Amino acid sequence: MPTAPLPVVMVFAGLDPTGGAGLAADIEAIASMGAQAAPVATALTVQDSRHVVRFESVAAELILEQARAVLADLPVAAFKIGVIGSIANAHALQTLLAAYPEVPVVLDPVLAGGGGGTLAEGEMAAAVRELLLPLTTVATPNSEEARQLAPEASDLDGCARALLASGCELLLITGAHEQTAAVENRLYGNQRLLETFSWERLPFSYHGSGCTLASAIAGLLAQGLEPFTAIHEAQEYTFESLRHAHRPGMGQHLPNRFFWARGDEEEG
Numbered sequence: 001m002p003t004a005p006l007p008v009v010m011v012f013a014g015l016d017p018t019g020g021a022g023l024a025a026d027i028e029a030i031a032s033m034g035a036q037a038a039p040v041a042t043a044l045t046v047q048d049s050r051h052v053v054r055f056e057s058v059a060a061e062l063i064l065e066q067a068r069a070v071l072a073d074l075p076v077a078a079f080k081i082g083v084i085g086s087i088a089n090a091h092a093l094q095t096l097l098a099a100y101p102e103v104p105v106v107l108d109p110v111l112a113g114g115g116g117g118t119l120a121e122g123e124m125a126a127a128v129r130e131l132l133l134p135l136t137t138v139a140t141p142n143s144e145e146a147r148q149l150a151p152e153a154s155d156l157d158g159c160a161r162a163l164l165a166s167g168c169e170l171l172l173i174t175g176a177h178e179q180t181a182a183v184e185n186r187l188y189g190n191q192r193l194l195e196t197f198s199w200e201r202l203p204f205s206y207h208g209s210g211c212t213l214a215s216a217i218a219g220l221l222a223q224g225l226e227p228f229t230a231i232h233e234a235q236e237y238t239f240e241s242l243r244h245a246h247r248p249g250m251g252q253h254l255p256n257r258f259f260w261a262r263g264d265e266e267e268g
Contacts, residue, residue, distance in 0.1 A: 006036040007222035008074045010067060011215065012093060013082030013110075014043035014055060020254040021208035026080060026215040028257040032237065033219025038074060040066045043085035049207055050251030057085030060092035067096055077222035079105045080215050081132065090127040097135045104137040104221045107168070108214035109145050125149050134167030138227055140214045142174045160188040170194075170227055174213065176201075187231060197232070199239050206242050207252035213238040 009030045016022035023039045030037040042063055046053040070076070079097060084090050097105055109128045125148045133139060141149060141163075143156055150162035160171050175184040183199040216234035221227065241255035248254060 005075075006034065007077040007219075007224075008036050008038050008070075009078045009080055009215070009218045009222045010038045010040060010070060010076045011080045011082070011218075012040045012042050012063070012067075012084070013080070013211070014045050014085065015041055016045055016047060016208070018047065018049050018207065018249065018254070020049060020252070021211045022082065025208040025211035025255070025257065026082065029212045029215035029237070029241075030080075030219040030222075032257055032260065033216055033223065033234075035077070035219040035222045037215075038070045038076065040070070042089055043083050045083075048251060049247075049249035049254065055083070055085070057089060060086070060088040063089055064092050064096060071100075076100070076103060078218045079103055080218035081105065081107045082211055082214065083110045084124065084128070084132075087123060087127050090124070090131045094131040094135065097132070101135075104218075104227075105132075105135055106214050106218040106221065107132055107136040107139045108210050109139065109141050109149060110210065111145055111148055125151075129163070129166050133163060136168035137221070138170045138172065138214075138217055138231065139163065139168045140172045140174065140210065140217065142210060143177050146173045156186065157193065160186070160193070161191060164188055164191055170231070172213075172231055174210070176209070185235060187228075194228075197235055199235070202242055202245075204245065204247070204253040206245055206255060208255055209238060209242055212241050212255050212257060 011026040014022045027037040043055045043057045045055040146159040150159040153159040153162050171188040173186045183201050185197040187194045216237045217230050220230035241257045244256040244259035245253035
């Protein structure tokens with residue numbers, strides 16, 4: 001008996017050769033949500049689990065060719081954007097997304113690697129805010145990225161108001177970089193704070209946590225969940241991925257996005 005096709009999430013992101021972040025992380029998180037990733041490479045990176053050495057953007061024309069070939073063939077149910085690579089790529093993504101206004105968009109505005117090192121051109125923050133936030137369903141910046149995207153704001157609430165005014169529907173500012181006892185992720189919408197999610201602060205530094213969260217949200221939106229439920233469930237999944245993280249190299253821990261496959265969720 002034939003099975004129903006999996007919902008498809010088209011992912012625009014860079015290739016991280018450690019497998020901890022970028023397209024590899026996106027594919028694992030989306031698969032864990034019961035969806036299929038359609039990965040479109042936006043950049044190639046030279047990095048390890050400690051830091052980014054350099055990156056090279058894929059040409060905007062090639063990004064559009066990759067995406068349009070898939071969109072003509074598969075019913076894409078959500079878009080997820082990570083590393084963009086160049087201002088030209090931001091313009092290309094704006095053009096593409098505007099042609100599919102009914103498809104939800106999850107934007108993880110990656111401006112630097114988790115261990116350090118830039119992953120964006122100098123004016124990328126402005127391009128994200130002006131070109132992509134108006135087309136975004138859920139944006140998931142960490143607190144440092146929120147401040148870069150809204151440098152005129154005096155605090156994170158002000159950053160949120162400025163970014164929501166740019167046009168995104170919902171904004172989840174993650175708080176791992178803040179000096180708080182617990183990690184507080186703050187969800188904003190309708191120009192106000194909607195909810196604060198509090199999570200145990202885990203002991204290590206993690207490579208690919210933002211990719212995991214944003215892609216899990218996209219996978220759940222593709223499954224038809226409404227955004228608030230998707231945001232909540234994706235945080236639970238991301239926390240467990242980090243709780244079961246491992247350290248295969250000399251730098252950050254890598255999330256175990258398949259913790260559920262071995263029944264590791266039963267472990268302490």
